[in-house]
Amino acid sequence: MSHKKYSKNNKTTRKRSVINIFLYIFLLLIYLAFPHHYLSAQNNIVKESKDTAEYTHKSIHLDEITIFGKTELYTESKNQLADINKYIEGSNSINMIKRGAYAWEPMINGMGSERSNITIDGMHIFSACTDKMDPITSYVEVTNLSSVDIASGQKGNEHGMSISGSINLVRKKSDFNMKGTSGHAFIGYESANKQKITGIALENSHKKYFTDISFTYRNAANYKAGGNLEIPFSQFTKYNASAIGGYKLTDHHIIEGSIIYDHAVDVGYPALPMDVATAKAGIFSAQYNYFPKDNPFIHEWKTKVYYNSITHIMDDTKRPDVPVRMDMPGWSKTGGFYTQVHLKRAKHRINAKLSGYQNASLAEMTMYPNQGDEKDMFMLTWPDVLSSQTQLYLRDQIHLTSSVQLDFSGSLAYQHAKIRDESGFENLKIFYPDIKSSNNRLLKSLNANVLYDFSNIELSFGTGYGERAPDVSEGYGFYLFNSFDKYDYIGSPSLPNETSLESNLAISYQKNGHSLKLKGDYFHIRNHIIGKPIDGINSMTIGAKGVKMYTALDFANLFSTSLEGKVSLKEYLKWKSSLSYRIGRDNEKHNLPLIQPFSYNSELEFSKNQYTMHLAVEGAAKHKAISTYYGESPVNDYLLLNLSLRKAFNLQGYSKQLYINVGVDNLLDRRYTTFADWNRIPQMGRNIFTNLMFTF
Template sequence: MLIPFYTTAQDKKITTYHLSEVTISHDTIPSENYLLSVDDYMNQRNDLQVVKRGGFAFEPIIEGFTDGQIAVSIDGMRVFGACTDKMDPATSYLEPVNLKKLSVLKENESQMYGTALGGTIMAEMRYPDLSKSLEVGVQTAYSSNSNGFDGNLYVEKTISDQWGIRYSGAYRKHDSYTDGNNELVKYTQYEKMNHTLTSTYKLSTTEKLTALLMYDHGMDIGYPALNMDVGSAKALMGNIGYTKHYDKGFINHLEAKVYYNDIKHVMDDSKRENVAIRMDMPGLSQTLGAWVSVNRKTNNHKLTLKGDFYSNHLFADMTMYSPSGGVNMYMLTWGDIRRNSFATNFQDEWKLDPRLTLLTNLRLEWASTNLQNELGRKQLETMNYFIDGPRSDLSGSFSALFKYKLNSSIESKFGISYTSRMPSASELYGFYLFNANDRFDYLGTPDLKNEKVISFDFTLRYHQENWQIGARGRASFIKDYIVGVVNENYDSMTSGALGVKTYQNVEGATSTHFEVFAGVAFSKQLNYNLNLVHENGYIDALHSPMPYQRPLTIKNKLSYQLQKLTSSFYYEYSVGMQSPSEALGEQKTDPYHLVNVDFSYPVKLKNSRLYLELGVHNLLNSYYIDPFSWNGIPNSGRNIKTSIRFII
């Protein structure tokens, strides 16, 4: 009696089920309704977890894998945050009003966008589809808890049969929120704006050009879990794409893109009280890239070949203002780190027989990584590392997934994959990067080896016309796991830090993921979905659980359509973090219950539509701490959000 509102399939970009009248695409951003921020949207998903350091810029986690272990692709672009403290994950520069889809890709599919152990987050931007001459949408919302304003606007115009443009903009401003005890959680405020222009130009019936230009600016962003906030986070991204379909010929589809993105991130502690030392910490990330992909379909095969290149440059430094009137201090934390990467990816979906399909994927990536700044190199000499040129890494993955349809009701999948990923820039060359979660300064290790993982994945799904139930499990065995290990010979640099950790390869770590999903459509108006997840992981060398393993969490969603009124009731229960990775800064959290209700009511107007929306999130005003929240920062208490949406 259950219908999934979500599942995590291995081999689908868009997890969509067609059950009776119910069609729910988990990855597709709700059309025209951009009330949620990307953070909210990621937080509500079942196939993604987030790390919260405050009220903004949540860091995505895929089944316990994070940072260098996952890849982020924004409209086909590799994007790397510019903050050494991970305060600006690439997703923080997105707005739902710009997005068509936000997908979480795992195993086979994920490798198309980067060599990633855990998966890939792929954001597809919204382009004009030339189907409407003009559409304008405006939405404003008010949040009671944070005295917050959210507004967005989009204009989509078809200029000719061949050419269309779309502008979208968003602005958000929120004060600090209060928690479930009605206590103000200081430094959770944020403000941001986003402007995006996309265009489609049809060269012919089979060819088109696309272009994107996006500017995002975050301001006065608080991070209560850290020592500093963010004064400014600016991102400028642009790309030009080309697509061609071939009705005949050896290949069926060709797609190519060139892109560039530039991110400037400035940390700020000017609003903090009682800081040990005032600091400026700017960071810069610039990425230039291009890729081309071709597809070929035969009777039994779907072949994809992709080649991509990117060049990423990272720079970050710190100026520390002596509180005692002494000389100011300066150091580089990312000393002009340049990574040039070339990768090729081959994928084949082979229909072995009507019931059995084999999906294979092979990716090879070669990268050159260099610490270019002479000062940065001299700093590393203090650790007895003498860098005189770039290092080369070969990484990649191989995966095979069998999909077997036992009968019309039972489907199963079994996959195995091997992935070897190169160390990230911070893991190689980071210099005294303070991690506010475990309160250690982190030092990179330039001679790290690749981290390797073998994963086994199994899914079983049983479905009938109006309901389905299924389960999925994954086990990963990691070799040369990269983790910070305490180095007692080194003094910490950050005031209040507990010591220094250096990134090291440790012999073994394992992680498992298990979930049950189910859903039922009681009627055309009423449906219910359930998702239960539990994860586990252990690092042998540290005798510690792996971080970011999701404790048992159950999510329920009941949706009901009463005439024109759409309503949904959401209930989440988590046992809380019971086995924290204390060695890496996690702490126990209590179980919690979370209830959200949402209503939407359309008002019919002449030649336009008006929607009135109301949401009450954390209806019970529960005081709770997200299991992955840094330093026990509590979540927002009850928030009443009202919205008006107007579309012409």
Template sequence: MKILYSVLLCALISAMSFSQEKNDTAKDSTAQKQVKLDEVLITGNVKTDPILTSISYNYAEKVVQPKNVADLFNNINGFSVIKRGNYAIDPSFRASQYEQLNIQYDGGTKAMHACPNRMDPITTHIIPEEIEKIEIIKGPYTVRYGPTFGGVINMVTQKPDYQDRGFHGKASAGYESNGNSFVNMFQLQYIKDKYDIVGNVGYRDFGNYEDGNEIEIPSSFRSTDYGIKLGYNFTENQRLQAHWRQSFGRDVLHAALPMDTDYDNSSILSLDYKISDLGKTIKSLTAKAYYSYVDHLMHNRNRPTFMMTEAASDVNATTIGGKLELNWKPYEKLSVFSGFDVMHIARDGGRTRLVKIMNGNPLPMPMIFNDKVWQDSYVDDFGVFTEAKWSVNNSTIITAGLRYDMVISDIKDPETDFAAMYDLEKRTENNVSGTVSVKTMVSDNFTLEAAYGRGVRSANMIERYINHFTVGQDPYEYIGNPNLDAEANNQFEIGFKGRSNLNTFKYATSFYYASFENYIVAVVDESLNRKYMPMAEPRHPKVFRNLDKAYKTGFEAMAQANFLKGFYLKTELAYVYTKNKDLNEPLPLTAPFNTRLSLGFEKEKYWANMQYNITSKQEHIAESFGETRTNGYQTLDIRLGVKPFNHVTFGVAALNVFDEAYNNHLNFSFTNQAGFGRTPITDPGRNLTAFLQYKF
């Protein structure tokens, strides 16, 4: 760490010297026009933006403590996080999660996890300091960004500031007291009229945190990241951009998973091209291609089961995709987006077990077993779509879209027992989804939105091909089902937002109802028995099945009062209710009712806020998923930030000020941990943090 901070300090001193030596030049307002790539979905244009959206941003300016990317979702209304430790964290929105959410970077780039226990979700392959904003489309209300079941989440990385020609950059460092954790990041950019280059490198070292009862939770990890983004403007209306990044996770402890991560290496390459202003009818053509590879090794060396069986899993995931889209206007008031996209997901790898004790008896010669984790499987999705926006008048826009997906899946190296269960052969599915919506500005201060969307999602690779592995919140072995039907979400939503004439008060709310078809859940099959440790409980595995009768309904609401030139008082509420009629219980991973109250102020040079978080108890549980009732809890967070100099930002925060001992309902339970029973993992207690950023 001392070497790392010495390097960072030298970089800061050099940057400050460079900044002082160079002559300040006026920003060239007549510089060449920059082509805007379609990496941003929501631009503030009422005629082109998707319906029922929200944006959370200003992380680069207002963040005052280091975070995991998934933690950024904690402050977005309607979101919760599924936590298995301090690293493997997934966002959940309105009781939709995993592949039910269309999560992507920069308008389409994806990186799928390699671990069947999701030790390495997409949120682990980028550092939060790179995220400029998060865009959310709240349901299946667009067909342009791939198959969408529960909503679109677009994490937008920071773009070059084209007003700042020449060399610029920033360096940041952060510290957390709970876990003695350090983070830092250094970025450089060079911008000319024709081209631009941005590079960054980051390092994170998190220790085990303590909960509110001063119990140490195994959750430490280290990660190193770097990336480079190159852009070239061929003409004023034509741009090509390449983005390469790698992330290296090391020695990751997972409190609520049966193994730990030895290493997790990911590589992501994306290419974006756009040409605009092509003519009166053809407005623009955009193209995207991306590739990602994740190499993941996990083991149980630090777990109680190591004395009986040594286990290590070396797995990998490859994601390749692309998109071509044409924006054309057959006449003035109608804008149409037509195109096609493709995504290929392939996974392979296995687990090696050295069994030293069997049925309680030491073996004179340990036995080696090789288990196929992914069975060399793949899923391909080929989609075509058209989405039209009709400006009925200056205040009303109607959107309609239709999408077709051909999904091809196959398993090339099945285990013998899995092949005996199913008639395995290449399978093709045909999915049709669509949406229709209306947005109208009733007045300058009031907007009404209503939408219907049908989102269709084919089963993911865990649901299709996992074979007797523990991948859920409970201790059951799970078996995939390659014959699952695609699940469909028929969602209706109405929302409105408004503000007072002087903008002293603003509000927004939305109400939704979703009816599910062929909902995919895992159900105990008493005709089958455990494969590994056959005498252990539970004896019977779960098999993924389709259910017919399920739904969810809920709302989000926000109100904010602004006063005294910079002060604000804000409240946010989110509630979702789910029902699985086939099993007569709620759907799993349904978050409880959440309320946030915030009081703060924002000035140009300083800001502060207090946030009081109220999470209700959750008694509506999916017992078949291993859920237990969760008590409610309340926490208080305080954040302060200041810009003492033009290029310096400094912030401090006190999180969970009252050192509350609690666990969120979506937390997984301790698994294969010495000294812990199978109870939900607890969250961090009081945590004092600091963050420093210097721009030049």
């Protein structure tokens, strides 16, 4: 009975959202149908937009930007067919929480996904899993992307209101460059989990239009941890297809449409009591770019409308022994828009953006009683929460002199959240008899940075203030079992906004191909949202220790620092090393959970005659600052040795290349776990990878 009701609800939500999207597109078309008065002119848009890119990404040495480039993405990496998780993990700002081999959850500056924003080309997408088994990064493939822009703290306020920062996954697309058809195809195998990878990407570029399509398939069995220990329920299969097309209406007007369809099936989560039967995402967008001619101020005007829908079916059908069978599906649908203009005026580079989105999140739990004729037990774990946010963002980069730049940005957002499901609302009233079904919040963010760029030294320092609203679980979650600390979590609808005061410093020195970079980020977070046990209330989940309610701590402090060095030993030999460390404590000096201990990696890169070889060590010290208070268990130190080799072959002159890549991760087959491994599941043991890529 209940099932029907909710699926009906979903349908109406979906219908409404689809109608909205059609309206957006319709309006866009109406707009585009107007006659264009100022056609003509041979302005070079491509060049201009490149300027913007360069200019936006100035101070590239100090910001964390993983640039995949076009195909270079593969050339930079040790394992050219590694999944996106491994690429992102390469950033010093990021740690990945691992619940298995699939869908790692990125943490920025030691803070989980509830404190960050993950967007795709600026589009808001929200996970549909109550247990964080589907971070947005799990719905894309490297073939979809050209870069991952990681912004720390309030430097990421363009992409939404957050505390820890933002990850914007930038969609890969061709230019209007008349290159005709090109592309690449790849195939690979990894030994530790018998992972088979194959895919193809085709790009078609003309003067007036381009179309890119790609397809990637991954299939993996259970992986083996060090010492040949098979980790059951760590398998996965993933299909990803994407298409993007652009059409140049005139030299000043470009329209683009993009689709990503990602479908994962039979995904195991060894660190959790449940797996995922299917996780599906459809991500759609239409964009309009306007490059005015001879406009002294407006440099570029981008407008985008989008819609995405995620269905996440979590169940435990494959687990042999469970006290009671259960299904926990979740849905998340988001529609939104943004319009963004880049202005240039004298020393000012202004970026203004108006954006809005609406997200509906609903998750259910159905438990099947062991007594056959009893009715199913059903509840809503996310009570169909509709969150709407409108955000205005402004940034001004002021080039005071050729070497000094000021960077100010601010965001103001209005958020409305409403519980749409009556029974979910009634359930929350068990805990909060006086709550209202909706609430409004005004969220603010400010950031100020100063950048000195001397010949060899680059220095950046700044400060920021940000606020965020609780996410759906923190605000409205109902008996969400957290297998990390074994508590059921209850959301608190009237939590205050979490606020953060941050300061950051980065300094880099470069000379003759050598470089050294030191970076530090400090966050003082007020109303820090975390679960605290409540007495006298018993858990619902069988085997749970009790119930935690999300509460706002007075404050918590987090500090992250990293040191990176690069040395060019010879023209063909480079040595690269990095150290990183974080501390996180609450107001009572308890350690916060999932904070990275002292970690390091060091690698030698040898490249000559189209051979590239990497020899790397990575490891971490014993995690002493574990958070026993918040349910964390100890972690030992580890040291891994990785090796990889890559060779490029030019075929038919230089028009086609074949890349052969072999390597071994965890060469010594160590059995190890890191601080970010959920329930301390051992990570992959010796993994030999081999793959081939053919570009044409």
